[in-house]
Amino acid sequence: MSQDAGPSPQHDSLEERVEDAEPLSVESGLEALRSSSEFRGPVEPLDDVEANEHIALFYESREEQFSAVVPFVRQGLERGERVMYVLEEHEEDEVIAALSEAGIDVDTAVDSGALTFHGIDETYLRTGAFDPDEMLEFYGEALAAATAEYPALRITADTRWILDDQTTIEDFMAYESRVNDLFRGEDCIALCQYDREAFPSAVLTDIVRTHPHLIYDGTLCHNFYYTPPREYFEPDEPTRDVNRMLGTLVDRTEAKVELNETIEELAESNERLKRFAYIASHDLQEPLRMISSYLQLLENRYGEDLDDEAEEYIDFAVDGADRMREMVDGLLEYSRIDMQDADFEPVDCDAVLEDVVTDLQLRIEESDAAIVVEELPAVVGDANQLEQLFSNLVSNAIKYSGEGPPRVEVSAERQGDRAVFSVADNGIGIESEYVDQIFEVFNRLHSNDEYRGTGIGLALCRKIVRHHGGDIWVDSELGAGTTFYFTLPRATA
Template sequence: MSIDQDFHSGVLEALYQHTTHAVVVVGKDRRVQFVNPGFTKMFGYEPGEVIGHTTEGLYRDTAQFQEIATELAKLGGQPPDDIYYALYRSKSGHEIIGETKAAVFADKQGNPSGFIGIIRDITETVYRTGLAEETEQLFRDALESVHDTAWRMDLVTNEIELAGPAAADIFGIKEKKGRLSLDEWKQRLTDDGVVACKRFMQDLLNTGHAQTFLTFQQPDGALIFTRDTGRVIRRAPDGTPLVAAGTFADITERKALEEKSTETEQYLDSALEAADLAAWRFDLVGNTCRLSGPLARLVNLKSENEEFTGAYWCSLLHRDDVGEVIRQTAAMAEGRSNSCDVLYRLKDKAGQWRWIRSIGGVTSRSDDGLGLVANGIIKDETETVALRKNLEAERNRFETIFRNTPAMLHQIDENGVVRDVSAYWLSHMGYDRDEVIGKPASTFLTEESQIYAENHALPDFMKNGRAKNVALEFRKKNGEVIDGLMNAYLETRSGTGERVGYGVITDVTQLRRAYRDLERSNRELDRFATIASHDLQEPLRKITAFAGILASRHAAKLDPDGIQYLDYLSDAAARMQRLIDDVLEYSQLEIRPMKPERLSLNALITDIKTRLSTSISQTGTTISVSGSDAILADRFLLNQILQNLVSNSIKYHADQPPDIRIRMLDEPGGWTISVSDNGIGFDPKFASQVFEPFRRLHPRGEYEGAGIGLAIVRQAVDRQNGRISVDTRPQNGSTFTIYLPRHSAQQNVA
């Protein structure tokens, strides 16, 4: 309906005529169409003075009128849904603070045709509230200054009002003032705090007043300790408590200080007792002192905590130490020093001299800076002084040994400068001591070693604290170059933090030469073995070939002796061929590079069975494998070990078919492989000899072979840093046991 129709109907007009609030009806152009008596009373305008005019003149200033227009535009011509506050101006010019609620009127088609506003004058209320808030703020500031928070609780609804710092600190309430329920209150309490809170409420309801200590937990987990007091301030006619009020004070800091103080006292007493110390207090003005603590028992006093004079104390001291004690005490009394730290000898009750260290400082001063009171501790350092003397004597002894030991020793600082060297170092290098001390250690190296030492060896040593087998070339005073291996240790001395390096240099020049000679010899031996085997095999092949031709083409022309001699020749050539092959294989084992890899014992034995299939078939040999299967080893070397042992077991079998049992155990340190058979065995006294090259325990014609098989086994085991042993008895078979260490295989892999 339209505005005119609405008000001409008289319904709304009668309603607004009797309200005490100002009612203003305006059109879309914000011109006044209607005002009620409440408006006239509030603003002082008669209806005829404002109807037809815009509402701009009702506001305190034009800016606010424009702000409302802008807000209406933002809201699409709709007034705010909520109550808003505006500053108005009456006809007489007085400022009116108005609480305003606006609504839209629409025509018959539903289109907005104007607004109605109801204004409540809250000027006096705001003024009074301002005074109350100012008073309340003063009260809250006072509470905060003493870390107290006021509370008031409706005992019927369990709603709590808070004002003070804890409102924000504990409950996160802004402005440090707000409301919360008793349940919300309890949610911030620790378990002990909840129990204490229940007891507090019971006392409050039963007696009308209560006091307790509560522990709250902040959102970040920190604990706040409080002292809570309160009383009932309002009751129902029947005496039922309705409202209670009180305060709770934050005593967290005080509690922490109390606990710290108690802890400190306990710690001090325990520390004095455990460390055998005594605490002292010296009156610098009255020249009197008191001792407390276990160490006081050493002093010739009538009782613990007995007061005695400084003169008496000095009478107990060694005469050579009295002067320093008096000097430091006087410096504190005269304000020239804040502390003392003096070591002196004191005669104990038994008449023995004890080394005592007194440490302390001024704890009270006069206005002019003079010391009044000093406090500190005394510590028995008799054993420490004795130990220090022993250490000094030991250090001197070490220096003597260091200088005179028949080894190349040197001492450097953290910059690599030589501090000391042994006499042997000087004699071996040809220098005088003053030519070495204070010089960089790298001065005595060749140019190439200098670069390596300064850029790598020395920085690594200072970082890791150790140097192990660092190869360097040293140049003697006469220009001769020697090969050296450096091993060193870095010591960081306690107290000073000084770092000193101690090094031992081993002259390995002769060893290096021998090693190079050995390498050259091995190369020549390898070359000789290869050439020799070739040169030896060439005539053997011819002997074998021509012997075969003679046997096939001219056997009819030979008498029986000739044929037998020809057989001897062929057999000797074959044995010579096997011997050459075995010797070449034996020589190659020592120089062949190691290549450890993951292997399967079963797979290796399967390959060996294939290679030895003829002899296995002819002798009816059975081979069984048990235990672990995986092993880390060199394939060639392990194959040599197993094949030679299996071949020996087949060769030296008894009357029954060979039964060979192979078992492997995977142990923490490595692998143990045993090869057992039911063969002829041998006397245990030959257990070590059977591994020697060309060592045979049986006549040559009885068993074929050159006697080098077990020597190959032994060498293959040694190459892998292993061990081999044999357990045997004649006609009772043999068990060969091989142990291959795990670390050796891993190192070779690395």
């Protein structure tokens, strides 16, 4: 099973890679999980945390196991490190399949020596029984060989072998203490795999206490219960452990109180900002109406005395005031979303779309648009806000239709307790580099001469969807159309 380390396919640049590589650390290991599509759980930041590069993975299924192991291995290969995988012999095919399905070229990595597989019999049980000295010698030689050719050594190992009749958990924990000394200050990181269903609770307790970082249930966190193995075996450890536990409780309680106070302050600040936006938007409307009215009155009364240039200036000013009023109206609608009560009720989306199409009938006829609406599910929400949402998306589809007649298709799929709606068009599309910007307030992709607007419509859509506890996103191809997707809670029958 063991794969001998052969020459790297980039052997001529190994020295440069070793010299330029960033030091391997716990943060590096966490980076793999943060950037992984397989690992869905939160990753706790490690600010001001001093600990060795040692992570324990507790898993209850193969999916949970590989969701952490695969990105850990892949990152090591991408960084040009040597990755050592210790596993049960009968599981090699399953492990290789999981790595391959995640896009890792296992054959190339093995042939180059970057990825090596090792069995329990040639590592932990080399002498037929667990011998800490033998194992430390093995890892010491592996570390020296790896760092002579690669920037770092990355190890992940299945640990179910310690449940054999000859190995004691005390021996293994003592060994763990010496491993920490071996790897301390070296470019090496280890991910130990523990099958929670296989280990007794008493053993799991010891494992928890002797690993500074834990992965469990899709979450990676700093271990508050960590006890450095060297301290773990000292006579006064029970007293030290009590002090540590009490200190942890105090620290966590103080942190929770501080967090709650911060949340309350942010909520109050947010409420003040919302009220300010509402009041400012509301109070700006009257001055803008006055500007437009007096400019038009000036034109009507003195029109015969004004030359063409003066008429043009007045038109510019009126148009600017009108556009400003439209923006203020949009801001007012935007600020009202959070000001309204969240007492939602069942909403018939078919009826909502019928009202939207009726209100847009003139624009539909003028543009010769085809609006196709499939049967839609009922949802829980605010009918007026949802009408705004659909109206903005359908009217945008008509506006940005390009030269041909617009075609807008509205449909929905049921996914559990949610409904995923889509509003698709055959319009001009959106360049991929801008799809993340279109939901920002006042962020417009076109000038007002090309397409008139305020830059608030899609921001309003996102706020309405989020107010209903949903998500909104877009899929678009330039010149081939755009589809907006959003989720809403379904109404129960």
